[in-house]
Amino acid sequence: MTIVSVEKDVDSLTLTLVAEFDAPIDRVWQLWADPRQLERWWGPPSHPATVEKHQLSVDGEVGYYMTGPDGERSHGWWRVTSLDPPASLDFTDGYAHPDGTPNADTPTTAVRVRLAERNGGTRMELRFRFASGEHMKRLQRWGAFDVFPQSVGQMDALLAR
Amino acid sequence: MVVGSLSDAEVDRLFHALADTTRRDILQRCIRGEPSVSRLADGYPMSFAAVQKHVAVLERAGLVVKERRGREQLVRTDGDAVVGARRVLDELETAWRGRVERMAELLAHVPDEGRHG
Numbered sequence: 524m525t526i527v528s529v530e531k532d533v534d535s536l537t538l539t540l541v542a543e544f545d546a547p548i549d550r551v552w553q554l555w556a557d558p559r560q561l562e563r564w565w566g567p568p569s570h571p572a573t574v575e576k577h578q579l580s581v582d583g584e585v586g587y588y589m590t591g592p593d594g595e596r597s598h599g600w601w602r603v604t605s606l607d608p609p610a611s612l613d614f615t616d617g618y619a620h621p622d623g624t625p626n627a628d629t630p631t632t633a634v635r636v637r638l639a640e641r642n643g644g645t646r647m648e649l650r651f652r653f654a655s656g657e658h659m660k661r662l663q664r665w666g667a668f669d670v671f672p673q674s675v676g677q678m679d680a681l682l683a684r
Numbered sequence: 685m686v687v688g689s690l691s692d693a694e695v696d697r698l699f700h701a702l703a704d705t706t707r708r709d710i711l712q713r714c715i716r717g718e719p720s721v722s723r724l725a726d727g728y729p730m731s732f733a734a735v736q737k738h739v740a741v742l743e744r745a746g747l748v749v750k751e752r753r754g755r756e757q758l759v760r761t762d763g764d765a766v767v768g769a770r771r772v773l774d775e776l777e778t779a780w781r782g783r784v785e786r787m788a789e790l791l792a793h794v795p796d797e798g799r800h801g
Contacts, residue, residue: 525788526781531773538776542784546791554787564786567779597693618696629699632776647784651776 527646536653544645548638551645552609555579555636565589570597575623581605585614586623600625601634612636694746701745706730707738711761714748720756 527541544551554560558577566572566589576586585601598619605613617631625631635650701707706728713719713727725735739759742748751758 526784529777529781531777536773538773538780540777540780540784542788544788544791550791551787554790560790563790564783567782595693626696629696649780649784651780653772 538651540649540651542647542649543641544647545643546645548609548640548645551638551647555612556608558585562587579603579606579612586619596621598623604633610638697741697745698747701741701747704738704741706735707742710735710738710759711742711747714742714759714761718751718758718760720758721750722756724759 525542525544527543528539529541530539531537554564556579558574561577562572562574565574565587570589570591572587572589574585574587576584578584581603583603585603586598587600588596588598590596598621599616600619600623601614601616603612603614605611613633613635615631616634618626618629620626630653633652635648635652637648637650639646639648702711709728710724713724721736721739722732724739725732728735739748739750742759743750748759748761751760
């Protein structure tokens with residue numbers, strides 16, 4: 524089984540996913556480090572990804588877009604905050620305007636990738652934390668109450684607090 | 685990133701809609717009851733058109749629906765479309781499960797192409 528565990532914490536808006544691959548760590552690192560390989564897994568089959576920019580260095584930027592069935596493109600960006608090949612990569616992932624500049628009105632996600640050799644294979648731990656100030660704080664407040672998609676009556680009681 | 689069943693555009697609209705105090709307030713009122721647009725407009729120090737605009741933003745985000753009843757336009761929450769943090773996390777999980785599966789597939793079937801330089 525590839526995915527070993529998934530943990531979600533609604534209060535801190537964090538998702539942690541652990542997977543194990545039957546492949547050497549360098550090979551798994553290439554999935555992130557080689558833009559042509561990244562393109563082959565980043566987008567779902569319905570929305571293939573095209574990586575336009577791929578600077579895997581501290582403060583480096585990755586720019587990509589995904590093309591939907593109707594031809595509509597959705598753009599995204601990463602900014603690398605730290606890396607230590609082939610063991611770790613940290614970056615912020617966000618939405619971009621069509622020209623590739625970050626869209627400040629949308630939330631960003633802090634992504635932490637950790638790779639380690641394990642039984643001849645590779646263990647990959649991914650941690651995602653929504654990290655865009657105000658938007659997510661508001662949503663977090665609602666999320667902490669778990670108001671959605673609860674009944675309208677419950678929502679009312681919680682929002683009235 | 686496409687987050688599960690919500691498209692980028694949908695997520696954009698959702699966050700945009702929730703990023704405004706007046707709109708969150710309108711949403712809360714719509715959760716409590718089914719106010720008409722004109723009754724909503726009475727509650728804010730802004731023009732009817734401005735309130736109507738806010739309602740339209742909420743509507744585009746799938747958070748409320750408008751319903752004509754007699755001469756009035758009632759606004760109510762669209763329960764199924766209301767999304768919260770838990771769902772956002774669920775969507776993220778779905779998206780990344782797919783990504784990890786594709787990674788495993790690549791590792792299993794595709795020769796190592798990234799090492800030639």
